[in-house]
Amino acid sequence: MGATPQRIRRTRKRHWTALLGAAALAVTAGGALAAPATAAPVDVDYPTHCVPPPIAGIPPIDGTTxxxxxxxxxxxEVGDTVTVTYTVIKPAASNPTDLALPADIMTPTGKVTLGGAQTGSVTVTGPRKNDPVPGKGPFPAFSMTGTFTVTAPGAITLSPGDYNIHTSYILELDTPCTVTDPPAPVSETVTATDDPPANTRALALGSASGAPGAAVTVTGTHFTPGASVTLAGRSGAAQTADTATVTANAQGGFSGSLVVSDRTTTGIVAYEGGAWSAERGAGPVAYAVVDDTPVPDGSQKLTTTVRAGTLSMSQAGDAVRLSAVDFGTGGASTGDLRTVTVKDFRGGPAGWSLTGKVTDFTGPGARIDAGKLSWTPACATEAGSPSTCRAGSAGVVGSAGATLASAPDATLTGGEFTADARLSLDVPAFTPPGTYSGVLTLTLT
Incomplete structure (x- = not known):
């Protein structure tokens, strides 16, 4: 499938060095109860009608989920794919038989209802994983995930929908549960914004260098037909006094001449409107002023070169010990990510993105799903850096991954940055005692 314009723009940021880092995370079940997570999710109650398998010989169950x-x-943004996790914390149904059910025989599926700016439903599925269920005992909590593509801007509400509990033990049985009075209460809301159309404006120069005061031919395509276009020199992140104005033809093209006198010029841009913007312009295209002024008698001309560096990262450590939780209670096991330092010494226009994804936490006879790990990112910019870093959104990390920090594209980028995050692992209540470890992998692009 072809890349959308949005994906193409994002890919342009990533044609730079990528470095991998990993941090091992561990949590011990059976110790002191950890402090609660800093941002509790929205839990909602809703009536459900559950139909046990006919073999159970019991009537439908009307209860609260x-x-x-x-x-x-x-x-x-419109066009983005959003990953949705539907957690049934307390099912309305229970084991319909006197037969105890062993671990890892339940496979849940369900629906999430969309409302507001975008309607429809999201199909979600969960892994075949569960704690043992005693005869006639309540079904344990479970989570299901799915994705949807944002098609409209505005507030999109998400409500829990119908779900089904499939058990594979001796017999293949289903216990479907439907929302009695749909839709259920809203549990989450996302606010989508319009994805602006791709900027296809392009620029070409008749030459890459010239003497002070020389004219360079500037050719542009895909500008707005009939628009007034400013041609201008750039000196790093600033515009110089060297400017000219041309008018785009009926096809959005133009060819003009710009006299470049400023010896500090590093590039040339063209843009519509009263000031430069990446959304309505093209460039910068590299241009160098060759200063061929004769050296006076008795003088020496001194020159130097500033070499472009690399995009790199380092970690303050590779292991994080999360706080312990109690067996039977579970809850938030918390800790702090080892500080990550990003150094962007490339000197180009590209920004960067630091993302992370985590494996399941494995331990003695059980696993804690990767989707149980959430973080609250933070980042700081070293004084004097041309770029400013932005912390990623608080939320689930999981195996799909999430953004820890980033810096946008700009005319001139670079600097030093530190990224941190508060970590919280939601440990199920009856996770067997022991130490559980997962690996969080960080990727810088």
Whole structure:
């Protein structure tokens, strides 16, 4: 499938060095109860009608389900894919038989209802994983995930929908549960923004260098037909006094001449409107002023070169010990990510993105799903850096990954940055005692 314009723009940022880092995370079940997570998700109750398998010989169950919806991106753009997690915290149904059910025989599926700016439903599925269920005992909590593509701007509400519990033990049985009075209460809301159309404006120069005061031919395409276009020199992140104006023809093209006198010029841009913007312009295209002024008698001309560096990162450590939780209680196991330092010494126009994804946490006879790990990112910019870093959104990390920090594209980028995050692992209540470890991998692009 071809890349959308949005994906193409984002890919341009990533044609630079990529470095990998990994941090091992560990949590011990059976110790002191950890402090609660800093941002609790929205839990909602809703009546459900559950139909046990006919073999159970019992009537339908009308009860209350407690559910929660979370997303990996609460502020997407139109065209983005959002990952949705539907957690049934307390199912209305229970084991319909006197037979105890062993671990890892339940496979849940369900629906999440969309409302507001975008309607429809999201199909979600969960892994075949569960704690043992005693005869006639309540079904344990479970989570299901799915994705949807944002098609409209505005507030999109997400409500828990119908779900089904499939058990594979001796017999293949289903217990479907439907929302009695749909839709269920809203558990999560995402606010989508318009994805602006791709900027296809392009620029070409008749030459890459010239003497002070020389004219360079500037050719542009895909500008707005009939628009007034400013040609200008750039000196790093600033515009110089060297400017000219041309008018785009009926096809959006133009050819003009710009006299470049400023000896500090490093590039040339063309743009519509009263000031330069990446959304309505093209460039900068590299241009160098060759200063061929004769050296006076008795003088020496001194020159130097500033070499472009690399994009790199380093970590303050590769292991994080999360706080312990109690068996039977579970809850938030918390800790702090080892500080990551990003150095962008490339000197080009590209920004960067630092993302992370985590494996399942494995331990003695059980696993804690990767989707149980959430973080609250933070980042800081070293004084004097041309770029300013932005922290990623708080939320689930999971195996799909999430953004820890980033810096946008700009005319001139670079600097030093530090990224941190508060970590919280939601440990299920009856996770067997022991130490559980997962690996969080960080990628800089």
């Amino acid at each position: 407690t559910g929660r919806i979370t997303v990996d991106n609460a502020a997407p």
